[in-house]
Amino acid sequence: MNTHTRTPTRDGVIEAARKAAEILPPTPLLPVEIGDVRCWVKAESLQPIGAFKIRGGWHRLSDLTGAEKARGVVAVSSGNHAQGVAWAARRLGIKATIVMPRDAPQVKLDATRALGAEIVLYNRPGEDRDEVAAGIIAETGAVLVHAFADPWVIEGQGSAGIEIVQQLAQEPSRIVACCGGGGLAAGLSLACPDAEIVPVEPVGWDMVGQALRAGAIVRAPQDAPKTICDALQPPATAEINLSVLKGRSEPSVTVTDDEVRAAQRFAFSKLQLVVEPGGAAALAAALTGKVAVDEHTVIMLTGGNTDAESFARTIAPSANHPD
Incomplete structure (x- = not known):
């Protein structure tokens, strides 16, 4: 969180x-x-x-500092927040990585990829999505854009x-x-x-x-x-x-x-x-x-x-x- x-x-x-x-x-x-x-x-x-979700994605990403934008963003989502973040990231030229469940609707997976985001899949249930995101952030320094706790x-x-x-x-x-x-x-x-x-x-x-x-x-x-x-x-x-x-x-x-x-x-x-x-x-x-x-x-x-x-x-x- x-x-x-x-x-x-x-x-x-x-x-x-x-x-x-x-x-x-x-x-x-x-x-x-x-x-x-x-x-x-x-x-x-x-x-x-x-x-x-486009509303929160845009407000968050457009308020990032230049240094934060350069590090990219990570989000966790079953699909709608994923697309909101990916849409804002593409418009602002920011790299976006989205942690999504394997059982997310295919239409949401496809739409998120089409917006240019990188998708990392996890198993639901079985894996902790926040832990997956935390691992990516620790490795890359990206900024977490949480779906609701932000x-x-x-x-x-x-x-x-x-x-x-x-x-x-x-x-x-x-x-x-x-x-x-x-x-x-x-x-x-x-x-x-x-x-x-x-x-x-x-x-x-x-x-x-x-x-x-x-x-x-x-x-x-x-x-x-x-x-x-x-x-x-x-x-x-x-x-x-x-x-x-x-x-x-x-x-x-x-x-x-x-x-x-x-x-x-x-x-x-x-x-x-x-x-x-x-x-x-x-x-x-x-x-x-x-x-x-x-x-x-x-x-x-x-x-x-x-x-x-x-x-x-x-x-x-x-x-x-x-x-």
């Missing part, structure tokens, strides 16, 4: 939003009917890399909240956010301090929710269940995320694979959007009534990086999902 002494701030989020606006158009805020309520979805799946990354992800306020012309009442390590939820809580932040995690992988309830880091058990939400299964959140979220976020709710698939189908049929499983978790929570929505609720659709074959199976009317 990172050991930055710097604390993420709302001013940092505002600066990250300014920097993002210079190179990225705002993603759409789309109206959606859930039950008899008209609320909103933030379509981060339409980012150039297909996920919100103050710049947290601020960068929070820039989506600044856009939401601008698009709504007011602060939302509630933001429902897909949650892995808690970087997005933490950033949104800084961006929108008066909004209720609701993280949504896969069943058995609610490490942020458990940590918020316990007031301490909780690690995923070795026998944690499988989930189709590959982007939402880090083994634990980090102290920096927990410290930001305490008092600013609700404990998380959890969703099942079947609920996530239903949300993917809903996004495709009602919004004409392709959303990956992890990117549909927040929508799943709203559709099932696990999170209440009102006219000022915003639901984050965080990623759309899914391969055609599995997505076709998901949206098929008579789909059979043995997994």
Whole structure:
């Protein structure tokens, strides 16, 4: 984990939003009917890399010193943070090495390589991805760009909240956010301090929710269940995320694979959007009534990086999902 002494701030989020606006158009805020309520979805799946992670990657890498840029960067990711870092690194001329699980979706592996990053694979479960990254850093002197435990990354992800306020012309009442390590939820809580932040995690992988309830880091058990939400299964959140979220976020709710698939189908049929499983978790929570929505609720659709074959199976009317 990172050991930055710097604390993420709302001013940092505002600066990250300014920097993002210079190179990225705002993603759409789309109206959606859930039950008899008209609320909103933030379509981060339409980012150039297909996920919100481009925000944190750009804010972090563009703030590196010249010496740090020369040493290169290392990131750990199942695919979306990988692409965010790789995209920023290519634009800034920085060498990027990404530690990725062997079972990451092929579409994410291919996209990360296409952006020019070097990929180092590890076995999940079985190997500690942070140890793999630490070994590379010890050998090369590269800078770690953590997927969620980094103050710049947290601020960068929070820039989506600044856009939401601008698009709504007011602060939302509630933001429902897909949650892995808690970087997005933490950033949104800084961006929108008066909004209720609701993280949504896969069943058995609610490490942020458990940590918020316990007031301490909780690690995923070795026998944690499988989930189709590959982007939402880090083994634990980090102290920096927990410290930001305490008092600013609700404990998380959890969703099942079947609920996530239903949300993917809903996004495709009602919004004409392709959303990956992890990117549909927040929508799943709203559709099932696990999170209440009102006219000022915003639901984050965080990623759309899914391969055609599995997505076709998901949206098929008579789909059979043995997994």
